[in-house]
Amino acid sequence: MAEVVRTEREGEIAVVTIDAPPVNAINQAVRAGLQQAFAALRADPTVKAVVLVCAGKTFVAGADIKEFDTGIGAPGYHEVYRLIEDSPVPVIAAVHGTALGGGTELALACHYRVADKGARFGLPELSLGIIPGAGGTQRLPRLMPLEAALDMMISGKPTVAAKAAEQGLVDRVIDSELRSGAIAYARELLAQGKGPRRTREQAVQGADKAAELLAAKRAQVAKTMRNRVSPPALLDAVEAAVKLPFDDGLKVEQAKSDELPLTTESKALRHLFFAERDVSRIPGLGKEVKPRNVAAVGIVGAGTMGGGISMCFANAGIPVTIVDAAQANLDRGLATIRKNYQRSVTRGSMSEAQLEQRMALISGSLDYAALSTADLIIEAVFENMALKKEIFAKLDKVAKPGAILGTNTSTLDIDEIAAVTGRASDVLGLHFFSPANVMQLLEIVQCAKTSPDVLVTALDVAKKIKKTGVVAKVCYGFIGNRMMDPYGREAERCVLEGATPAEVDGALEKWGMAMGILAVYDMAGIDIGHLTREARKELLPKDPSFYRPTALLTEKGWLGQKTGRGYYTYPEGKRTPDAESIAMFAAEAKRLAIPQRKPDATEIVERCLYGMINEGALLLEEGIALRASDIDVVYTAGYGFPRYRGGPMFYADSVGLAKIVARIEEFAKTLDPQYWQPAPLLKKLAAAGSSFAEYQKQQTK
Numbered sequence: 001m002a003e004v005v006r007t008e009r010e011g012e013i014a015v016v017t018i019d020a021p022p023v024n025a026i027n028q029a030v031r032a033g034l035q036q037a038f039a040a041l042r043a044d045p046t047v048k049a050v051v052l053v054c055a056g057k058t059f060v061a062g063a064d065i066k067e068f069d070t071g072i073g074a075p076g077y078h079e080v081y082r083l084i085e086d087s088p089v090p091v092i093a094a095v096h097g098t099a100l101g102g103g104t105e106l107a108l109a110c111h112y113r114v115a116d117k118g119a120r121f122g123l124p125e126l127s128l129g130i131i132p133g134a135g136g137t138q139r140l141p142r143l144m145p146l147e148a149a150l151d152m153m154i155s156g157k158p159t160v161a162a163k164a165a166e167q168g169l170v171d172r173v174i175d176s177e178l179r180s181g182a183i184a185y186a187r188e189l190l191a192q193g194k195g196p197r198r199t200r201e202q203a204v205q206g207a208d209k210a211a212e213l214l215a216a217k218r219a220q221v222a223k224t225m226r227n228r229v230s231p232p233a234l235l236d237a238v239e240a241a242v243k244l245p246f247d248d249g250l251k252v253e254q255a256k257s258d259e260l261p262l263t264t265e266s267k268a269l270r271h272l273f274f275a276e277r278d279v280s281r282i283p284g285l286g287k288e289v290k291p292r293n294v295a296a297v298g299i300v301g302a303g304t305m306g307g308g309i310s311m312c313f314a315n316a317g318i319p320v321t322i323v324d325a326a327q328a329n330l331d332r333g334l335a336t337i338r339k340n341y342q343r344s345v346t347r348g349s350m351s352e353a354q355l356e357q358r359m360a361l362i363s364g365s366l367d368y369a370a371l372s373t374a375d376l377i378i379e380a381v382f383e384n385m386a387l388k389k390e391i392f393a394k395l396d397k398v399a400k401p402g403a404i405l406g407t408n409t410s411t412l413d414i415d416e417i418a419a420v421t422g423r424a425s426d427v428l429g430l431h432f433f434s435p436a437n438v439m440q441l442l443e444i445v446q447c448a449k450t451s452p453d454v455l456v457t458a459l460d461v462a463k464k465i466k467k468t469g470v471v472a473k474v475c476y477g478f479i480g481n482r483m484m485d486p487y488g489r490e491a492e493r494c495v496l497e498g499a500t501p502a503e504v505d506g507a508l509e510k511w512g513m514a515m516g517i518l519a520v521y522d523m524a525g526i527d528i529g530h531l532t533r534e535a536r537k538e539l540l541p542k543d544p545s546f547y548r549p550t551a552l553l554t555e556k557g558w559l560g561q562k563t564g565r566g567y568y569t570y571p572e573g574k575r576t577p578d579a580e581s582i583a584m585f586a587a588e589a590k591r592l593a594i595p596q597r598k599p600d601a602t603e604i605v606e607r608c609l610y611g612m613i614n615e616g617a618l619l620l621e622e623g624i625a626l627r628a629s630d631i632d633v634v635y636t637a638g639y640g641f642p643r644y645r646g647g648p649m650f651y652a653d654s655v656g657l658a659k660i661v662a663r664i665e666e667f668a669k670t671l672d673p674q675y676w677q678p679a680p681l682l683k684k685l686a687a688a689g690s691s692f693a694e695y696q697k698q699q700t701k
């Protein structure tokens with residue numbers, strides 16, 4: 001095995017290089033290598049300073065996440081970092097790329113830090129439900145003002161070198177070649193007679209105002225990171241840095257770092273880390289299947305979705321041609337795109353020149369012939385089967401051979417759409433979410449005849465436009481919207497049973513959903529769901545209460561925010577309970593003789609989520625979703641499901657499948673039994689004391 005840590009000499013300076021591709025993640029081997037190197041240097045009196053650098057494209061970009069499960073092999077972080085900090089000669093970290101987690105903590109344990117101008121420093125541990133555990137919570141506030149240190153750890157966002165230098169984390173930003181710049185810096189230090197400057201010996205910056213600041217941050221995380229355990233634990237550790245001597249503070253950090261990986265929160269977040277990586281692994285699709293080249297894209301329909309999708313491609317530097325049927329709609333669509341970009345310019349996240357560059361990549365036309373050079377065409381016209389078929393027949397005529405034809409339909413049978421073309425193998429669903437230029441999720445819908453390379457191309461395109469592409473098969477609503485169906489059904493039914501919209505949404509939000517479903521309906525437009533159901537009326541359950549509140553609101557023309565009222569009213573834009581709509585629901589409940597059970601928050605959450613989970617189990621059985629973890633990615637990336645709960649299927653496992661089945665069986669007795677039949681897979685796994693995770697492991701064996 002190649003050495004992961006090597007030491008070279010540049011005269012009186014020793015250069016220690018970590019070389020552990022691809023990202024120099026710290027694992028047992030790297031720690032052991034560092035230990036050996038620094039122990040040897042200590043014994044060498046000719047060494048006057050040490051420069052610590054990394055080979056390859058980045059400084060240490062984190063710790064090896066697998067060690068969470070296997071345990072940290074000796075030597076541990078503290079032992080090695082302490083050895084480095086104890087060095088009798090100055091140690092200078094030279095950072096390029098992105099120092100993350102244990103990498104940033106390694107740099108903090110060095111005596112000085114120089115950074116390439118493109119370097120970034122981050123401590124993203126909270127995103128995995130843990131806290132910096134290699135001294136980060138104790139050392140960072142000794143190097144930069146307490147508030148900045150807290151912000152860096154709470155946000156998890158990397159800080160760029162220039163900013164880090166301003167804050168005191170970096171001693172010098174180096175414009176030239178990093179290694180030689182760092183050596184020159186070391187020589188300067190020696191010339192100035194500077195020795196080791198141990199972080200642990202410095203005082204916490206701003207300790208006098210710490211009590212106030214920590215209280216404010218506690219209030220902030222209680223609100224913005226509710227239900228979570230790692231953010232308050234982080235604040236406890238930082239409080240220890242303020243109040244206790246370094247070594248005692250380190251013990252507090254250590255105790256919390258030992259406990260946190262065992263929490264459901266951390267397991268959930270780590271589950272998603274791997275789930276997101278796995279989405280592009282499609283069973284049976286090997287590396288030999290190559291993606292087609294997508295250098296030019298066509299979009300049909302310049303509406304809400306067509307415009308947003310166009311922006312995704314322009315943002316990735318791929319030229320887009322939008323075709324619409326009406327000049328006015330085309331003009332309006334292009335104007336909306338410009339307005340959206342303009343907003344970014346106003347916010348300062350984009351320059352005027354970038355706006356013009358993006359707009360120059362987008363052109364409009366009324367003529368389908370303009371799509372003849374596109375490698376990928378995505379249809380985003382009204383949700384109407386006849387219209388979509390007409391368009392696909394046209395596309396079949398104008399698209400070049402090998403062009404991929406995608407549809408953004410939310411619900412329609414894409415096999416039926418594909419069948420009107422003479423190239424069904426080139427057709428698939430590309431289901432973006434609104435606003436398409438913002439939302440992370442892309443459902444890639446594989447049709448019966450979609451060819452493997454078309455699927456691979458879609459996954460590749462998703463990466464290029466920075467989306468998380470999850471593969472689903474054809475069915476009504478695919479993964480996401482199909483599981484929303486029971487979720488919304490129960491939310492609406494709870495309203496008819498006497499819970500107010502604010503109570504239903506409040507229960508879901510308190511549990512962790514980004515937004516209650518009824519508020520979502522108000523935002524998206526109440527009529528959207530209603531019209532979709534109308535279009536497939538004959539397939540719906542024979543239940544007069546099924547989605548009845550939404551139907552009533554639509555009949556009234558109370559379509560949500562766009563009309564100023566729906567489930568709520570919006571005086572001065574503020575969501576407010578609407579006594580009139582609540583009275584209307586009560587009257588309707590009476591007319592339908594619905595018992596007023598007034599479900600409490602626990603029941604609301606259980607009904608909405610267990611209905612959703614049961615549907616998820618059906619999707620797995622039917623093969624619509626490939627893996628339980630794919631469903632979790634769909635929900636966390638596209639539906640505001642709290643990441644710290646891991647997604648619906650992970651959440652089901654964490655509750656216990658037997659408990660969920662038992663509740664579903666109870667609901668079958670107390671509620672409408674047609675909705676509460678446990679999916680066979682759910683029942684089977686529950687009976688065996690198994691889990692969706694276990695099922696997934698068996699599947700992939």
Ligand SMILES: NC(=O)c1ccc[n+]([C@@H]2O[C@H](COP(=O)([O-])OP(=O)(O)OC[C@H]3O[C@@H](n4cnc5c(N)ncnc54)[C@H](O)[C@@H]3O)[C@@H](O)[C@H]2O)c1
Pocket residue numbers: 300301302303304305306323324325326329330333379380381382383384387391408409410411431432433434524
């Ligand atoms: N809006 C959402 O939240 C959302 C989310 C996901 C998917 N979708 C799906 O995306 C599709 C588009 O939805 P939208 O909200 O953007 O609709 P929209 O009404 O905003 O836009 C539709 C556009 O299609 C154009 N159009 C109609 N017939 C055409 C034709 N024959 N040729 C070219 N253009 C034509 C219209 O002029 C209009 O500009 C639908 O299938 C919808 O189900 C919508």
